[in-house]
Amino acid sequence: MLVITVNGIKKSYLVAKRPSGLRHVMKSLFHREYTVVEALQDISFSIAPGEIVGYIGPNGAGKSTTIKIMSGILVPDQGTCTIMGYTPWLDRVPYVKNIGVVFGQRTQLWWDVPVMDSFELLRDIYNIPHKEYKDNLTLLIETLDLNSIIHTPVRQLSLGQRMRCEIAASLLHSPSILFLDEPTIGLDAVSKIAVRHFIKTINKEKHVTVILTTHDMNDIEALADRILLIGKGNLLYDGSVQGLRSRFGTRRTITADYRENSIPINIPGASLLSWTPDRAILSVDTDQVMMSEALTKLSSQVELLDVTIDTQPIEDIIVQMYKEYQL
Numbered sequence: 001m002l003v004i005t006v007n008g009i010k011k012s013y014l015v016a017k018r019p020s021g022l023r024h025v026m027k028s029l030f031h032r033e034y035t036v037v038e039a040l041q042d043i044s045f046s047i048a049p050g051e052i053v054g055y056i057g058p059n060g061a062g063k064s065t066t067i068k069i070m071s072g073i074l075v076p077d078q079g080t081c082t083i084m085g086y087t088p089w090l091d092r093v094p095y096v097k098n099i100g101v102v103f104g105q106r107t108q109l110w111w112d113v114p115v116m117d118s119f120e121l122l123r124d125i126y127n128i129p130h131k132e133y134k135d136n137l138t139l140l141i142e143t144l145d146l147n148s149i150i151h152t153p154v155r156q157l158s159l160g161q162r163m164r165c166e167i168a169a170s171l172l173h174s175p176s177i178l179f180l181d182e183p184t185i186g187l188d189a190v191s192k193i194a195v196r197h198f199i200k201t202i203n204k205e206k207h208v209t210v211i212l213t214t215h216d217m218n219d220i221e222a223l224a225d226r227i228l229l230i231g232k233g234n235l236l237y238d239g240s241v242q243g244l245r246s247r248f249g250t251r252r253t254i255t256a257d258y259r260e261n262s263i264p265i266n267i268p269g270a271s272l273l274s275w276t277p278d279r280a281i282l283s284v285d286t287d288q289v290m291m292s293e294a295l296t297k298l299s300s301q302v303e304l305l306d307v308t309i310d311t312q313p314i315e316d317i318i319v320q321m322y323k324e325y326q327l
């Protein structure tokens with residue numbers, strides 16, 4: 001069973017050219033010229049209930065545009081999108097009851113009023129039954145630690161406090177799908193961990209399907225079962241983090257401590273990142289040299305005291321992917 005099906009979505013924006021020079025500016029007052037930005041060229045994917053999907057890609061790749069289409073804010077030029085049986089931009093009223101949306105860069109809360117007032121407005125807008133609202137509110141206040149900030153106006157909150165309130169606001173009506181557009185942007189390490197933990201919890205306990213965009217690969221590692229990589233408006237990878245590792249993350253770093261030896265280590269296919277008479281750091285591409293072979297060669301050249309092997313950080317793998325796809 002699928003909860004989200006996106007098929008052949010295309011979306012362009014018309015952007016007015018901004019001329020420089022007085023003569024051109026005057027001319028543009030009467031005759032505007034436009035360029036077309038093709039934000040999404042042909043995007044298709046589907047998502048099953050209960051998945052946490054990381055939607056990633058470099059700046060300008062089209063992530064927010066996709067989230068806006070899936071949440072019914074934007075209408076695509078072509079293609080279909082069916083979410084829980086609805087077409088988001090056509091069935092907005094019944095559809096939005098099923099989704100929660102958080103845009104990390106924007107607020108859905110009313111700026112000048114206490115957070116609680118925003119929550120109550122949302123309760124009325126979504127027509128949330130009294131008991132459901134009360135139960136959800138109690139749970140959200142507790143798990144997101146909102147007690148001390150709930151009566152503060154939004155404009156007085158720190159970014160991390162506001163983000164916790166935004167997430168709570170998006171879940172008051174018990175949606176079964178949550179769209180998060182950069183939910184950890186600008187947060188400190190502690191707040192990031194708290195937000196990640198919370199997302200994981202509602203996914204596990206309430207079976208909320210989560211689609212999140214992020215530039216923080218720690219979010220992906222901590223949360224996503226699956227990654228959709230988008231670049232220049234096209235979907236370039238759809239698979240697990242593990243799959244990404246085995247396809248792009250073939251590099252391992254070996255740190256070897258050994259009894260002093262004045263001859264530098266030499267392992268064909270491995271590059272020496274640093275060397276001293278008692279410690280070497282090597283980079284091995286497991287596509288070219290098997291790890292067991294590299295370790296055998298290493299132990300034949302020095303008397304090993306300690307060895308650690310590190311896999312490539314996911315951040316590096318993503319950079320490598322972006323390079324490979326020329327993004």
Ligand SMILES: Nc1ncnc2c1ncn2[C@@H]1O[C@H](COP(=O)(O)OP(=O)(O)OP(=O)(O)O)[C@@H](O)[C@H]1O
Binds near residue numbers: 013038039058061062
């Ligand atoms: N309202 C708009 N008007 C014109 N162009 C837009 C508009 N919104 C987005 N674009 C353009 O569409 C492309 C995709 O933008 P989008 O915001 O979807 O990317 P993104 O992947 O979310 O980027 P980022 O990681 O920087 O947030 C970009 O080239 C952007 O400049």
